[in-house]
Amino acid sequence: MSFDNHIIGNRIKKAREEKGITQELLAESMEVSNAYISKIERGRTPVNLNNLDKICAVLETSPEYILHGTNTTTDEYMRNEIIDMLKGCSAEKIKLIAQVIKPILEFKE
Template sequence: MSFDYGIIGRRIKKAREKKGLTQERLAEELDVSNAYISKIERGKTPISLDRLSDLCFVLEKSTEYILNGSNNTADDYLRNEIMIMLEGCSPEKVKLISQVIKPIIELDHK
């Protein structure tokens, strides 16, 4: 199984921001450097399992959410995954994606 560290990093950043933590504060909590947190959030470096466990504890998120975008209680994890992917897209790409999925969605409503 391979992971998209860019998406994982975006989930970590979103969880950190939702918790109201700066990169600096999260780095202090985990006893790592700010640069390390930045690299993880940008998907430039993988996170070790030990570090992931500590990070999930601090951010109060499950490892399932950080790695897969799903929670045990969330049935619509794919919807969340799509939303996270869209966050990194330019307005032009969002418009293109909309043009692609609109006909698919309309098939269900006919």
């Protein structure tokens, strides 16, 4: 299994920004350079497992989310997956998706 460093870097950046943490603060807390964090976030360098663990601890996220885009340790993981899937969809596709989802949501069990 291979990993896309750009996708991993984007997930790290997103998690960092959601926590309101700067690259400098993340680097300082991990005892690495700001340039290293920047390279990871831009997909220029892979993150090793030891540093991935540190990043996840600081950002309070899971390696599962960083590596695979899912975080089953939270109740919101599927909601976030759906939101991520909708990003970049055209208005027409979103309209079609809404037409499919609406009857499901209205269905009474």
